[in-house]
Amino acid sequence: MQDREEDNGVSMLSGRRYRLDLTAEQAQMCEEFGSVCRAVWNTGLHQRREYRRRGAWMNYAPQCAELADAKRDHPWLKAAPSHALQQTLKDLDRACREHGTFRVRWRSKARWSPSFRFPDSKQIQVERLGRKWGRVKLPKLGWVRFRWSRPLGGEVRSATVSRKGAHWFVSFLVDDQAVMPERHAMPGTIVGIDRGVKTAAVTSDGDFHDRQFITAGEAARYRRLQQRLTRSKRASANRRKTITALNAIMGQVTDRRGDFCAQTASRIVAKNALVVLEDLRIKNMSASASGTLEAPGSRVAQKRGLNRAILDKGWHRLELALTNAARYTGTTVVKVHPAYTSQRCSACGFVSEGNRESQAVFRCKAAGCGYIAHADANAAINIKNAGGQPVSACGDLAARRSVKQEPVSRATGRTPS
Template sequence: GVKRFVTMSNGDFVEPLNLFKQELEKLAKLQRKLARQKKGSRNSRKTKRKIARLHRYIVDSRRDFLHKTSTKIAKNHSIVYVEDLKVSNMSASAGGTKESPGKNVRQKSGLNRSILDQGWYSFFQMLSYKLERGGGKLIKVDPRNTSRTCPRCGFVSAENRKSQATFACIGCGYRSNADEVGAINILRAGRVRLACGTSGAVRPLSAGTQRDLLQH
């Protein structure tokens, strides 16, 4: 599972909203209960209301969490580089990916799906407009190799990534938290991209081309 919601290149991180697990279990229990109850009965209507209330509570809590987290980051930074999730497909869930869905995906679609994902899309949107409000920018970076490149010696290998949490370079022995290594590499890749997109071109780029360069 996700142990960190956000990790910064300086090692700071934000834990995911913890109430989720507990509340999601409660929600799953209510949904099982509803499945057992007779359709249209008084009891099933009561359970449905409980489910709707809990669902609203979870959605509101997450929205609040995303707002607080994005406000805090936007307050202390002007340009923020993030992993382009379109490329890394971090939304893979329920034991499968979009291309090859796991067997639980169907069951978990609909009501649950909206709360199972960590809300990256909304988070990036919030962060982006808050940064732009202050004259800054959110820049999405292609995350290729960013989880397996050693930030100290530059050695690239899948074996550098020992587990979800641990990075240990088989070249130089550098060890660190894997998310932190990813964040450092995203920052570096983003800076290179920004430099190339603004000054590396032979002729001035159109706004559209620049945007494409930044977002790919």
Template structure:
């Protein structure tokens, strides 16, 4: 079993890249079709399909569709196992995952491989090769040692470059206790300053310059006009439109990589320095939901809410919490989630919660005791001193778990696609 991960920059040839792109789209199609098949089986027959049954249907589809047969059988089976694990996480009362959803078409692609289907070999100090089924040896930059036995691999494309990630069994174990057992810190996540600690430190980073933001906005506007014209004339996507979309994907990938680098950097330092890290219990997914409403009941302050959503997502609140959770396995740090109510309004000295205490985004001044401090630092101190929340989940709506699968029935078109693929339920 893999207990750690390694990610490297991959350098496939043009021919290899084209085949990997084709496989990536096939994996997305297979995941969506298998999900619809499970939904259809439960809604129509109250039957829960497992991996074994769906692998049998996959074998039948490989006989009838050449482009499905081109995907390595091990990769298709890995996709079905991923879907099965997504369902298991959803059914697990202790896991915060929601129901599995369809994978949208995007420039981001991934192709999974089991460990026995690949072979990794080091060429020299800087380079290594991974031998993939039907593709052959692909070079990657050997930026760090593997440190163990490879159990699985994922070849991915993020819109800018190819990467290969290895799940490695390194025998790593979580320490029983942190090196500094009595250290506690509260962390406040903000929209102006990304992370503020209770000791007064502030960590923030800009992931896109003003020029890059203007360029990205211009490209998205152009892509929107091209898509409107395409639909108006019922035409296919032009090469120019594809180039614009590719440029958008590259720009967004660069911003995403900078954000990932920042949250990983912050998580590593917090876990190395503190035994307990306290965070507000926030439902980021619910907080960033759209407010536009419906035609019958339109929302209010839609543009203001959209701006807040972009600010929250830009700072990577959820990504930071995930990076922090991953890093705790190596340091023994414990994450404590506390209720978020009044942490921004409460005075850290006297406990007064008057809403007028926070004069602005940056200034906190308590009326009764006169305490003045940076608003984010004051909130971080409140997070540090607050008691832990009783619920282990964050932002997860309550649902009835008596039914293993509760999904909307697929449309007739989706049923037709599933049956055409040879994935029959008869």
């Protein structure tokens, strides 16, 4: 989702995704388009890295000019639409600028799902055929039918065709004419959210948001398929079938997680003008424990289980959903320092590692307090009380960092304010 400024405020661009009903010929063309775009991405990335090693720069404009010359020497490049190839170079240019040339990943044939974008709205025509079906006209693909699962709701700006599992989808970027409100309907309301591995999100209001994204039967079948995959021969037909079955299960899990995050975010921003989250380094928190400087390879199994729990709950996806949904309600989303939010008593402010007796129980050890609450709810209140200001602490509980306690006054038994 994107925003664009207008004279009367900020108008938003939203995404609409539909499942395509391709013919065999169109499906083959989409595969070919994706392969060509992948080759252009990898070649462009290799060229940029070679230039950087020599201390020079390569940008979008010269690469786009060289692409036109390459089409004369390599006719297979002409199979894909020109705008899709140019858009691939634009995406590569943006990725290199944001992440650095040597941090951008190659697009592997085995791991990367084919996708390509048509950025010119003048070349895209959308028609509705009936209650359940519509069709879109795309360059070189012609008219393609898709399942009309929801209204477009605006003018189409671009279209992206991608494959997920065994199915192809088209995603339209539309101008829905919605304008970000200058003020929330309930100003002054604020909520803190604690994201956990047992419960996906707990709010300072005492609401617990969670659901299972994979059933017990699906989990058992997934384990059997993984075992079958390890015994299958590489590049065999059985291996491809097993991978397809694995992707089908994980695709359903991903869709459920996305639906949960979208619904949860919509409910939260509708009731609150300010949403406060912890500033979590999710990528670092879910990094593998193998090969670390401290005790390489130790506690790998435990860390692997924690990583799976973090990724399964969709912490980052919920954050993105909150940011997107907040644009329609005028909600502000801020992040605060996560240190000691789970060890601090929300009633008196006393900080101690012993306050959290278990994953779910918080009991303040300060003399004269004895506050008892659910540990995640207590942490959510601390996040809310931060109100966009960093939580003061002398350390945190991240991996490879010391677990320190804030200085405690001997007279009062509490941390200084």
